[in-house]
Amino acid sequence: MSLQFQIEATRGKARTGLLLTPHGEIETPIFMPVGTLASVKGVSQDILEDLGAQIILGNTYHLYLRPGVDTVRRMGGLHRFMSWPRAILTDSGGFQVFSLNELRKVNEEGVTFRSHLDGSSHFFSPESSMEAQIGIGADIIMAFDECTEFPADRARMKSSMEMTARWAARSKKYFEEHKHEVPWHTQREIPTLASPKSGESRMGHPLFPNATQSLFGIVQGGMDRDLRKESAERTIEIGFPGYAIGGLSVGEPRDLTREIIESTLEHLPTDKPRYVMGVGTPEEIVEYANLGVDMMDCVLPTRAARHGLLFTSEGKVSIKQARYTQDAGPLDPKCGCRVCQRYSRAYLRHLYASNEVLAQVLNTIHNLSFYLDTMRRVRHSIRLGEEFGF
Numbered sequence: 001m002s003l004q005f006q007i008e009a010t011r012g013k014a015r016t017g018l019l020l021t022p023h024g025e026i027e028t029p030i031f032m033p034v035g036t037l038a039s040v041k042g043v044s045q046d047i048l049e050d051l052g053a054q055i056i057l058g059n060t061y062h063l064y065l066r067p068g069v070d071t072v073r074r075m076g077g078l079h080r081f082m083s084w085p086r087a088i089l090t091d092s093g094g095f096q097v098f099s100l101n102e103l104r105k106v107n108e109e110g111v112t113f114r115s116h117l118d119g120s121s122h123f124f125s126p127e128s129s130m131e132a133q134i135g136i137g138a139d140i141i142m143a144f145d146e147c148t149e150f151p152a153d154r155a156r157m158k159s160s161m162e163m164t165a166r167w168a169a170r171s172k173k174y175f176e177e178h179k180h181e182v183p184w185h186t187q188r189e190i191p192t193l194a195s196p197k198s199g200e201s202r203m204g205h206p207l208f209p210n211a212t213q214s215l216f217g218i219v220q221g222g223m224d225r226d227l228r229k230e231s232a233e234r235t236i237e238i239g240f241p242g243y244a245i246g247g248l249s250v251g252e253p254r255d256l257t258r259e260i261i262e263s264t265l266e267h268l269p270t271d272k273p274r275y276v277m278g279v280g281t282p283e284e285i286v287e288y289a290n291l292g293v294d295m296m297d298c299v300l301p302t303r304a305a306r307h308g309l310l311f312t313s314e315g316k317v318s319i320k321q322a323r324y325t326q327d328a329g330p331l332d333p334k335c336g337c338r339v340c341q342r343y344s345r346a347y348l349r350h351l352y353a354s355n356e357v358l359a360q361v362l363n364t365i366h367n368l369s370f371y372l373d374t375m376r377r378v379r380h381s382i383r384l385g386e387e388f389g390f
């Protein structure tokens with residue numbers, strides 16, 4: 001047993017469900033905060049627990065370079081290493097390598113790339129990405145894919161999609177042969193430092209014995225609806241417990257992102273979780289959840305927070321603006337987060353203007369809280385059969 005997905009309520013195309021992973025239950029639709037380097041920048045794990053984050057993301061490319069897969073594996077896997085008892089998902093490294101542009105070379109076997117840190121040369125293939133993701137030990141891992149650049153002509157989109165399908169089959173083959181090597185079951189000799197607050201004292205240990213990870217397939221096909229359909233069919237034929245739509249948010253107009261998501265969803269099985277990678281604004285995650293997307297992740301709330309851009313019920317706030325210098329009100333009067341309950345806009349503006357580390361911490365806590373709360377309200381509205389929108 002590695003994953004169970006159960007749909008609880010539907011409203012039109014939207015649905016709420018429960019995704020049971022080896023490290024806990026996730027209510028869908030869910031927003032997953034990004035913890036690139038085994039850390040959601042600026043926010044400690046106990047606060048993430050308090051905010052109600054049920055699953056976070058790790059980036060294989062970054063963890064592979066620092067601290068290295070072997071270190072994470074020897075520390076008992078990523079849950080144990082970063083002291084995060086709940087679910088984790090890792091990407092395959094494909095998208096990050098894709099973003100390196102001049103630093104990479106792609107062929108049928110895999111991708112040769114240079115580290116953005118020291119220029120050293122590395123190679124990722126479907127097999128080595130699986131090996132790294134098994135060593136890191138997230139609950140959900142992703143097939144190694146090629147993210148097609150935008151814009152691209154049809155021939156390029158087609159050949160890229162076809163290679164992603166072949167890589168998906170290789171990813172699954174390696175995963176099936178090695179999935180029992182996940183470090184969760186060999187860590188009992190590693191001492192436990194402390195129990196996390198929420199009573200989740202089983203740190204790093206899966207909820208059920210012999211649980212393994214789950215590998216999701218990724219649909220590519222660029223901005224072509226027919227190629228997306230073909231990619232979905234080929235990925236489904238290989239067979240995965242969940243399906244992602246990749247290759248979006250690569251510079252295309254937002255209307256096109258939505259169109260591709262909507263048309264691709266029609267070709268994905270309704271009884272499996274559907275994950276759209278790397279989206280979006282608060283408005284977009286609501287819109288996509290309403291289309292029937294179950295999982296989403298994005299660096300936007302955390303990255304924007306570090307630049308003083310805050311999402312609120314009254315729209316975007318740029319906290320650096322002088323108009324907040326003596327504003328005694330809360331950042332968002334409708335937000336119940338610990339930042340809005342305690343600090344004024346004037347104080348947050350002061351921290352940001354003075355380049356205090358605390359500015360990044362508090363801004364990130366609020367933005368994540370706003371995203372997580374938005375999805376909580378979306379789930380509630382689906383259960384009630386009501387429309388939710390901004």
Ligand SMILES: [Zn+2]
Nearest residue numbers: 335337340366
């Ligand atoms: Zn707040």
